[in-house]
Structure formats: C-alpha cells, structure tokens
Amino acid sequence: MKSYKKILLTAAASLIIGTQAFAAEKLRIGTEGAYPPFNLIDASGKVVGFDLDISHALCAKMKVECEVVTSDWDGIIPALNAGKFDFLAASMSVTEERKNAVDFTDHYYTNKLQFVAPKNVEFQTDEGYLKGKVIGAQRATIAGTWLEDNLDRVVDIKLYDTQENAYLDLASGRVDGILADTFVQWEWLKSDAGKNFEFKGEPVFDDDKIAIAVRKGNDELRERLNKALAEIIADGTYKQINDKYFPFSIY
Amino acid sequence: MTWEIFIKWLPSFIDGAWLTLQLVGVSVIAGLIVAVPLGIARSSRHLAVRALPYGYIFFFRGTPLLVQLFLVYYGMAQFDVVRQSALWPYLRDPYWCAIITMTLHTAAYIAEIIRGAIQNVPHGEIEAARALGMSRSQALLHIILPRATRIGLPAYSNEVILMLKASALASTITLLELTGMARKIAARTYLHEEMFLTAGLIYLLIAFVLMQGFKLLERWLRVDACQGR
Numbered sequence: 001m002k003s004y005k006k007i008l009l010t011a012a013a014s015l016i017i018g019t020q021a022f023a024a025e026k027l028r029i030g031t032e033g034a035y036p037p038f039n040l041i042d043a044s045g046k047v048v049g050f051d052l053d054i055s056h057a058l059c060a061k062m063k064v065e066c067e068v069v070t071s072d073w074d075g076i077i078p079a080l081n082a083g084k085f086d087f088l089a090a091s092m093s094v095t096e097e098r099k100n101a102v103d104f105t106d107h108y109y110t111n112k113l114q115f116v117a118p119k120n121v122e123f124q125t126d127e128g129y130l131k132g133k134v135i136g137a138q139r140a141t142i143a144g145t146w147l148e149d150n151l152d153r154v155v156d157i158k159l160y161d162t163q164e165n166a167y168l169d170l171a172s173g174r175v176d177g178i179l180a181d182t183f184v185q186w187e188w189l190k191s192d193a194g195k196n197f198e199f200k201g202e203p204v205f206d207d208d209k210i211a212i213a214v215r216k217g218n219d220e221l222r223e224r225l226n227k228a229l230a231e232i233i234a235d236g237t238y239k240q241i242n243d244k245y246f247p248f249s250i251y
Numbered sequence: 252m253t254w255e256i257f258i259k260w261l262p263s264f265i266d267g268a269w270l271t272l273q274l275v276g277v278s279v280i281a282g283l284i285v286a287v288p289l290g291i292a293r294s295s296r297h298l299a300v301r302a303l304p305y306g307y308i309f310f311f312r313g314t315p316l317l318v319q320l321f322l323v324y325y326g327m328a329q330f331d332v333v334r335q336s337a338l339w340p341y342l343r344d345p346y347w348c349a350i351i352t353m354t355l356h357t358a359a360y361i362a363e364i365i366r367g368a369i370q371n372v373p374h375g376e377i378e379a380a381r382a383l384g385m386s387r388s389q390a391l392l393h394i395i396l397p398r399a400t401r402i403g404l405p406a407y408s409n410e411v412i413l414m415l416k417a418s419a420l421a422s423t424i425t426l427l428e429l430t431g432m433a434r435k436i437a438a439r440t441y442l443h444e445e446m447f448l449t450a451g452l453i454y455l456l457i458a459f460v461l462m463q464g465f466k467l468l469e470r471w472l473r474v475d476a477c478q479g480r
Contacts, residue, residue, distance in 0.1 A: 074434050074438050075443070077441060078443045097439070097440075100441060139434060139438055140434075145439070148439075158345075159425060165325065168325050168328070169325075172329065172343075173328075173334060174345075
C-alpha cells in the first residue's frame with residue numbers, strides 16, 4: 001500500500017513537472033516588422049500583421065507559447081541561424097539560394113511581383129520602355145533579385161533597407177517605379193500615401209511561394225509547423241485570417 | 252568562401268571602396284574648407300561672432316549622422332518646395348545628399364578641432380608676432396593658423412578615420428559604397444561572414460594607408476623641420 005502511494009505520488013509529481021516543462025516550451029518567432037500588411041509594428045509597439053496572425057495560430061495549434069523577435073531584413077537569415085529565434089515568419093519567398101541556408105515549411109501564401117508607378121505616367125513593363133528608368137526594390141528580396149537577374153543592364157536599380165523607404169522615394173519622385181510583392185503594393189495603394197499611384201501591367205512573376213523558414217536540419221519543428229499549417233487551413237482559421245487582410249484568397 | 256566567388260565579386264568590392272573613398276575624400280576636404288571660418292569665428296572673443304558657429308556645431312555634433320542623413324534624404328524630399336527648387340537635381344541624388352550631409356557633419360567636428368588648436372597656440376608667440384608689428388590678421392595668417400594646423404593635425408587625422416567608418420551609413424540611403432555593396436553581395440550569396448569580413452579588411456587597408464599618410468604629413472610639418480628655412 002505504501003509503495004503504491006509512492007508510485008502514485010511520483011506519477012503525479014512527474015505529471016506536474018512534465019506539463020510544466022511542456023507549457024514552458026517557448027518558441028521565438030522571427031520577423032522584420034516593416035512589411036505591411038504582413039508584418040509591421042503598430043502604434044503601441046506590438047508586432048502585428050498577416051505573418052504574425054498565422055504564426056500565432058500555428059503556435060496555438062502546436063500548444064506552445066510564442067514570442068516575437070524582430071530583425072533587419074538583410075540580416076534575418078543569419079539571425080535565424082545564430083539562434084536568435086526558432087522560426088522565421090517574415091513573408092519569405094522560397095528560393096534555391098535560400099534553400100542552401102535554411103529549410104522551408106510548406107507555403108502559407110503565394111506571392112506575385114508587380115510594378116507600381118504614378119497614375120499620371122504611361123508606365124510600360126517592357127524592356128524598351130524601362131531602359132534607363134530608375135526602379136526601386138527592397139534589398140535582399142526576390143523583387144531585387146528579379147530586377148538584377150532580368151533587367152540589370154536595362155534599368156537603374158535602387159535597393160532600400162525597408163519597403164517603406166522605397167515608397168518614400170517613389171513619392172518624392174526619385175524612382176520611376178517600384179517592383180515589389182503585389183499584396184504589399186495593394187496595401188500601400190489603399191493608403192493615403194499611395195493614392196496617386198497604381199499597378200502597372202500584369203505581374204511579372206506569379207508563382208512565388210512564401211513559407212516559414214527554420215534552421216537547416218530542424219526537421220522536428222518543420223514537421224510540427226507543417227502539421228499545424230495543414231490544420232489551420234482545414235479548420236478555416238487560415239481563411240479567417242486571410243479575409244481579415246484581403247478580400248481575395250492569397251493561398 | 253571559394254576563390255571563384257571572391258574573384259567574381261571583387262570588382263564590385265572595388266567599386267564600393269572607390270565610392271567610399273569619394274564620399275570620405277570630398278566630405279573631409281569640403282568640411283575642412285567650411286570649418287576654417289567656423290573655427291576662427293568660434294574662437295572669437297565676441298559673443299555675436301561666436302554664437303552662430305556655436306549653434307551650428309551644437310546641432311551637428313548633438314545629433315546622429317544617421318538622423319541627419321535621413322532628414323536630408325527622405326525628410327527634405329517630402330516638401331514640394333524642395334522638389335521644385337533648383338537644388339532638386341542634386342538633392343534627388345543620394346550621392347549628393349550623402350556628400351552634403353557628411354560635409355556639414357564633419358565640418359562641425361573639424362571646426363571644434365580648429366577652435367581647440369587656435370586656443371592652444373602659445374600665447375607668447377602671438378604676442379611676439381604683434382610686438383614685431385604684425386596686424387591682427389597678419390598674425391592670424393602667418394603665425395596662428397600655421398601653428399594651429401600643426402597642433403590640430405593629429406585630431407584632424409582622427410576625424411578623417413572616423414568619417415571613413417561613418418561613411419558606412421550612406422548605405423542606408425541606397426548608395427552602394429563598401430558596406431552597401433557588402434550587404435548587397437551578402438544578400439545574393441548568403442555568405443554574410445565572408446562578405447563583411449572582406450569589407451572589413453578593405454576598411455582596415457584604407458585606414459592603414461590614411462594613417463601612414465598622416466604620419467608622413469605630421470613628420471613633414473614638425474616644428475624643427477620648419478626652422479632654419
């Protein structure tokens with residue numbers, strides 16, 4: 001009887017310790033915080049946006065606590081690899097180059113690249129028109145890479161630390177147009193600052209898969225994130241978040 | 252990092268280093284030209300003469316260069332008045348924005364160096380010059396400024412090295428100087444450590460050459476070398 005009690009107590013104790021250890025598992029989400037509407041810092045200093053809503057939904061499904069860490073965009077992969085955070089939800093496109101540095105989950109939305117320019121300009125997206133034009137993009141993004149790969153000798157490429165700075169220069173007329181993610185552009189065009197600008201031409205690239213990145217070889221976390229992602233898509237959480245930001249599906 | 256990657260990107264690094272040298276070279280020389288009258292006025296005994304350079308130096312020494320760069324580059328471009336002015340072709344260009352800001356910034360520091368140097372010219376020498384019948388301006392031109400140059404030179408060489416490193420901030424306004432270039436290449440290759448190490452070594456090399464140059468200049472301008480001429 002005595003030993004039975006002991007076993008019971010030990011079991012209870014280990015259960016408590018066990019659940020505590022489980023509850024204490026804390027994951028850090030890395031993001032940029034300057035890429036509305038996907039990730040941005042709101043007036044109260046909180047990091048919010050589509051990427052964060054998805055991440056928090058995933059954390060809830062995985063039953064872990066998550067905190068958000070921000071990092072400059074062009075140092076964000078090294079920061080992930082240095083262990084500053086556990087996974088990276090920052091609207092990152094899956095590219096072959098990046099696959100050498102990190103592992104990606106399944107995609108959580110599909111992005112396009114599209115030009116934005118002032119409304120009163122007959123902006124064309126063919127090489128003949130673009131010759132000698134100044135086009136802005138964010139540094140270390142696929143928009144920047146796309147410009148370098150496809151229009152390097154044609155346009156004058158200006159690379160910005162943040163997308164917001166690129167828009168400042170579009171508004172001041174230093175650049176003739178901006179190439180960036182369609183949804184980010186869509187959000188900016190809706191804003192007051194973007195009221196004199198519009199999309200120009202069709203998306204120049206439209207199969208850009210956006211996924212969460214984890215450190216190379218961290219298959220355990222990647223699998224868990226994939227599973228949680230499938231769950232939030234299946235149970236409608238994803239659609240809810242999508243509809244909060246866009247009147248169309250971006251998956 | 253394999254040598255192929257290094258060789259592939261070396262021309263870009265050289266372009267970046269060249270732009271860094273231009274930014275630093277132009278700003279420390281233009282800054283010196285701006286700073287000489289400022290420094291002389293700053294060391295004046297009259298409050299009215301001293302006040303304006305004091306305010307200028309107070310503002311540019313008291314605010315970070317990054318903030319100044321953003322104010323000039325992004326801030327001024329928000330105003331239609333600026334965009335329609337004759338200066339816009341220059342202010343539109345990040346190169347000129349960086350040069351203007353860095354010049355104004357370093358001029359404030361150099362002016363303080365000049366003030367300190369002028370006030371450290373031995374008083375006896377100024378009195379001797381005046382006793383020999385030199386006017387105030389003659390004494391300034393022939394005695395005080397040459398002596399102050401020698402006294403202020405080490406501090407000025409320090410400021411040049413500081414500006415070399417501060418020029419990295421120009422990468423935030425889209426200039427592909429050495430740091431900007433390293434960031435761009437690192438973004439393409441994901442070889443962050445290697446690319447920043449390369450940039451760091453180039454900065455060290457430039458700083459070394461500058462330091463040796465100033466050392467030679469200091470030797471050439473040392474007091475006993477000037478005697479007996």
